[in-house]
Amino acid sequence: MTSGSSFLLAARQCEIAELEELAGTAELVGVIGRFIHALQRERGMSNVFLGSGGTRFGPQRLQQVAECRSCEQEVRAQFGRLDTGSSQARNGARLFSRIAVVLHGLDALPALRQRIEGRAIEAREATAAYVKLVAGLLAVVFEAADSATDPEVSRALVAMFNFMQGKEFTGQERAFGAGAFAAGSIDAAGQQQWRHLVESQQGCFQVFGDFADADVLRVDQASRDAQVFAEIERLRRLGCGGHPGPLDRNLSLPWYDGCTRRLDAMRTVEDMLALHLRHLCEARIARARAELRDQRALLEALAAGESRTALDAAPAYGPHLERTLPAMLQEQARRLQAMSDELETVRSSLNERKAVERAKGLLMAHRQMSEDEAYKALRQMAMNQNRRLVDVAEAVLALADVLPGAEKDMSSRA
Amino acid sequence: MTSGSSFLLAARQCEIAELEELAGTAELVGVIGRFIHALQRERGMSNVFLGSGGTRFGPQRLQQVAECRSCEQEVRAQFGRLDTGSSQARNGARLFSRIAVVLHGLDALPALRQRIEGRAIEAREATAAYVKLVAGLLAVVFEAADSATDPEVSRALVAMFNFMQGKEFTGQERAFGAGAFAAGSIDAAGQQQWRHLVESQQGCFQVFGDFADADVLRVDQASRDAQVFAEIERLRRLGCGGHPGPLDRNLSLPWYDGCTRRLDAMRTVEDMLALHLRHLCEARIARARAELRDQRALLEALAAGESRTALDAAPAYGPHLERTLPAMLQEQARRLQAMSDELETVRSSLNERKAVERAKGLLMAHRQMSEDEAYKALRQMAMNQNRRLVDVAEAVLALADVLPGAEKDMSSRA
Numbered sequence: 001m002t003s004g005s006s007f008l009l010a011a012r013q014c015e016i017a018e019l020e021e022l023a024g025t026a027e028l029v030g031v032i033g034r035f036i037h038a039l040q041r042e043r044g045m046s047n048v049f050l051g052s053g054g055t056r057f058g059p060q061r062l063q064q065v066a067e068c069r070s071c072e073q074e075v076r077a078q079f080g081r082l083d084t085g086s087s088q089a090r091n092g093a094r095l096f097s098r099i100a101v102v103l104h105g106l107d108a109l110p111a112l113r114q115r116i117e118g119r120a121i122e123a124r125e126a127t128a129a130y131v132k133l134v135a136g137l138l139a140v141v142f143e144a145a146d147s148a149t150d151p152e153v154s155r156a157l158v159a160m161f162n163f164m165q166g167k168e169f170t171g172q173e174r175a176f177g178a179g180a181f182a183a184g185s186i187d188a189a190g191q192q193q194w195r196h197l198v199e200s201q202q203g204c205f206q207v208f209g210d211f212a213d214a215d216v217l218r219v220d221q222a223s224r225d226a227q228v229f230a231e232i233e234r235l236r237r238l239g240c241g242g243h244p245g246p247l248d249r250n251l252s253l254p255w256y257d258g259c260t261r262r263l264d265a266m267r268t269v270e271d272m273l274a275l276h277l278r279h280l281c282e283a284r285i286a287r288a289r290a291e292l293r294d295q296r297a298l299l300e301a302l303a304a305g306e307s308r309t310a311l312d313a314a315p316a317y318g319p320h321l322e323r324t325l326p327a328m329l330q331e332q333a334r335r336l337q338a339m340s341d342e343l344e345t346v347r348s349s350l351n352e353r354k355a356v357e358r359a360k361g362l363l364m365a366h367r368q369m370s371e372d373e374a375y376k377a378l379r380q381m382a383m384n385q386n387r388r389l390v391d392v393a394e395a396v397l398a399l400a401d402v403l404p405g406a407e408k409d410m411s412s413r414a
Numbered sequence: 415m416t417s418g419s420s421f422l423l424a425a426r427q428c429e430i431a432e433l434e435e436l437a438g439t440a441e442l443v444g445v446i447g448r449f450i451h452a453l454q455r456e457r458g459m460s461n462v463f464l465g466s467g468g469t470r471f472g473p474q475r476l477q478q479v480a481e482c483r484s485c486e487q488e489v490r491a492q493f494g495r496l497d498t499g500s501s502q503a504r505n506g507a508r509l510f511s512r513i514a515v516v517l518h519g520l521d522a523l524p525a526l527r528q529r530i531e532g533r534a535i536e537a538r539e540a541t542a543a544y545v546k547l548v549a550g551l552l553a554v555v556f557e558a559a560d561s562a563t564d565p566e567v568s569r570a571l572v573a574m575f576n577f578m579q580g581k582e583f584t585g586q587e588r589a590f591g592a593g594a595f596a597a598g599s600i601d602a603a604g605q606q607q608w609r610h611l612v613e614s615q616q617g618c619f620q621v622f623g624d625f626a627d628a629d630v631l632r633v634d635q636a637s638r639d640a641q642v643f644a645e646i647e648r649l650r651r652l653g654c655g656g657h658p659g660p661l662d663r664n665l666s667l668p669w670y671d672g673c674t675r676r677l678d679a680m681r682t683v684e685d686m687l688a689l690h691l692r693h694l695c696e697a698r699i700a701r702a703r704a705e706l707r708d709q710r711a712l713l714e715a716l717a718a719g720e721s722r723t724a725l726d727a728a729p730a731y732g733p734h735l736e737r738t739l740p741a742m743l744q745e746q747a748r749r750l751q752a753m754s755d756e757l758e759t760v761r762s763s764l765n766e767r768k769a770v771e772r773a774k775g776l777l778m779a780h781r782q783m784s785e786d787e788a789y790k791a792l793r794q795m796a797m798n799q800n801r802r803l804v805d806v807a808e809a810v811l812a813l814a815d816v817l818p819g820a821e822k823d824m825s826s827r828a
C-alpha cells in the first residue's frame with residue numbers, strides 16, 4: 001500500500017479511537033445521571049427533615065444516604081477508569097478540572113450529612129450545598145457533550161445534558177416551592193424567582209426536544225402523567241401565578257409529592273437517554289470498524305493488483321488505484337466536512353450556557369463577586385428586564401470592552 | 415493527596431501533553447513552509463521553462479527539483495514521526511486525511527516533472543498541478559492551526575497560516591502576471607482575476623498583521639524592499655489597473671523577477687514565524703511544567719501537614735487545604751475559561767476559510783461540480799458582485815435550505 005493509503009486508514013483509526021473514548025464518556029454520563037437523581041432525592045428529604053425540625057423523613061433520609069453512597073462509589077470507579085496517567089484524553093484539561101471540583105465536593109459530603117443529621121444547619125444552606133455539588137456533576141456532563149467529535153453522539157449528549165439540567169431545575173423548584181408553602185406566604189421577589197425556575201426548565205426541555213432521538217421522545221411522552229402535571233400546574237398558579245401574599249401551608253406536602261413523582265418519572269427518560277447513547281456509540285463504532293475493514297481490503301487488493309502488473313517503477317499507481325484512491329480521498333474529505341458542519345450546528349446549542357459562564361467569569365473578575373453572586377446578579381438582571389438569561393449574559397459580554405480593568409486583565413494573561 | 419488534587423494535577427499534565435503535541439505540529443509546519451517555498455520556485459521556473467519553449471530556466475529548474483526532493487524527504491520524515499499507530503492524535507482524523515491527500519499528490523510529482531521535462535504539458539496545466547499540491551500542504555497547516563488548544567500557540571499558527579496562504583497568492587499572481595505579459599494582452603476577465611489575487615493577498619496579510627508577534631512584524635517590515643514594492647505596483651497598474659488591451663511582452667521578465675524577489679524576502683519572514691512558534695511552544699511547555707511542579711509541591715506539603723495533624727478521619731481536610739484546594743480549583747476554572755474565550759476569538763479568524771470550504775462542498779454536492787469548479791464559481795460570483803469571497807460563501811450557505819436535494823442529502827447521512 002502507498003503511504004497515502006496508510007494515512008487514510010490512520011485517519012479512520014483515529015475516528016474509531018475517538019468513538020471508543022466517547023463510549024467511555026457516555027458510560028460515565030449515565031452513572032452521573034443515576035447519582036444526581038439520588039442526590040436530588042437526598043436533598044429533598046434533607047430539606048423536609050430540617051424544615052420539619054427532624055420529625056419527617058428521618059429514616060427515609062438515612063436510607064437515601066446509603067443509596068447515594070453506593071452511586072458515589074460507582075461514579076468514583078468511573079472516574080478512576082479514566083486514564084489520567086496517559087495525558088492523552090481529548091479535552092482532558094477541562095474534563096479533569098471539572099472532576100477535581102466534583103471530588104472536592106464529594107469529600108465534603110460526609111461533614112454536610114453530619115450537620116444535617118445533628119440539625120446544625122439551615123435547610124436553605126444544606127440545599128445550596130447539594131445544588132453546588134449537582135452543578136459540578138452537570139459541568140462534567142457538559143464538558144463531555146462539548147468535546148464529542150461525532151455529530152450523532154454529540155447530538156445525543158446535548159439532549160442528555162439539557163434533560164439533566166432541566167430535571168435539576170425541577171428539583172430546585174420542588175425545594176423552592178416546598179419552602180414557600182411551608183413558610184405560609186410568598187413575596188413578589190420569591191414569585192419572580194419561582195417563575196424563573198419554571199422558565200429555565202422550559203428552555204432546557206425545548207433543546208432536549210430538538211435534539212433527542214424519536215424513541216427517547218416517546219418514552220418522555222409516556223412518562224408524563226397528566227394528573228401529576230395538572231396538580232403541579234395548579235399549585236404553581238397558587239404559588240407564583242397570582243398576587244404575592246399568604247399561601248396555604250398544607251399545600252407544601254402535595255406540592256413536594258407531585259414534584260417527586262414527576263422527578264422519578266423523569267428518571268426513566270434519563271435511563272432511556274443513557275441506553276440510547278450507549279447503543280449509538282456501539283453502532284457508530286461497529287460502522288466505523290466495518291468501513292475501515294472495507295477500505296483496507298480495497299486498498300490492499302488494489303496494491304496487490306498493482307504490484308503484479310507493475311513492470312516498471314513509474315507511474316506509482318496502476319489504473320485502478322489511480323481511479324480509486326483519489327475518489328476515496330475526496331469521499332473522506334466530504335464526509336469529514338459534513339460531520340464538522342453538523343457538529344457545529346449541534347454545538348451552537350451549547351453556546352447559550354457558554355455565554356452565561358463567560359458573563360459570570362467577567363462579573364467575578366471585575367466586580368470581585370463570587371460565582372454564586374455573579375449568577376444571582378445575572379438572574380436578577382434577567383428577571384428585572386424580563387429577558388432571557390442568555391440575552392443578559394450577551395449584553396454583559398458586549399460591555400466587556402468598556403468595563404474598567406478589562407484591558408488590564410487581558411494583558412496580565414499575555 | 416486527595417483524589418481531587420490528583421485530578422487537578424492530571425488536568426495540568428493533559429495541558430502539557432497537548433503543548434508537546436503542538437510543538438511537534440509546529441515543527442511540521444516549519445518544514446512544510448520550506449517545502450512550499452521550494453515548490454513555488456519549481457512551479458515558477460517550470461512555468462517559464464514551458465512558456466519559453468524550453469529555452470529558459472532549464473538547468474536552474476533541475477537544480478530546483480533537487481532542492482524540492484530534499485525538502486520533500488524532510489516533510490515525509492515529519493509525517494512519519496506522527497504517531498499514526500496510537501490513534502491518539504488530537505484532530506487525527508482530519509489531519510491524517512489531509513496528509514493522505516498530500517502524499518497522493520507527492521506520489522504523482524515525478525510523472526508531472528517528466529511531462530514538464532519533455533514539454534508534454536501546457537504551462538497552465540502544470541501550474542494548476544503545483545497549485546493543487548501547495549493547497550493540500552496549506553490544508554495541513556490549516557488543520558494544525560484549527561486544532562491548537564493553547565490560545566497563544568493558536569494565535570501564532572493563525573498568523574503563520576495566513577502568511578503562508580498570502581504568500582501562495584503572491585506566487586499565483588506571479589504566474590498569472592507573467593503569463594499575461596508574455597501573451598502580450600489581457601481582457602477584462604483576466605484583469606478581474608488578477609485583481610482578485612491581489613485582494614486575496616491583502617486579506618491574508620491583514621489577518622497575519624492582526625495575529626503575528628511584534629518581533630515577526632518587525633522582520634516583515636524589514637523584508638519589504640521599497641524598490642521591489644514600487645516596481646510590482648507599477649507593473650500591476652499596467653497589467654490590471656487600466657483598460658483591457660495590449661501589454662508589453664518585455665515586461666514579463668521584470669514582473670517575474672520582482673515577484674520572485676518579493677517571494678524570497680517573504681521566506682525570511684516565514685523562517686522567523688517558524689522560529690517564534692518553536693520558541694513559544696518551548697516557553698509554554700516550560701511554564702506549564704513549572705506550574706505543575708509548584709502545584710504538586712503545594713498539594714503534597716498540604717497533604718503531609720494534614721496527615722500529621724489529622725487525629726480523626728473527618729473532616730477530610732485540614733484548615734490549610736480547606737482554604738487552598740478550593741482556591742486552586744477556582745483559579746484553574748478561571749484560567750481555562752479565559753483560555754477558551756481567547757481561543758474562540760483567535761479561531762473565529764479561521765471561520766472565513768471554513769465558510770468558503772463549506773460553500774464549496776455544497777456546490778460540489780448539489781451542482782455536481784468538481785472542487786476546482788466550485789471554487790471558480792464562488793470566485794466568479796464574488797468578482798461579478800464585487801463582494802468578498804467569504805460574503806458570497808455565506809450567502810450560498812444561507813441558501814442551503816432551499817437548494818434542491820439538500821434535505822435528501824442530510825437524511826442519507828443519518
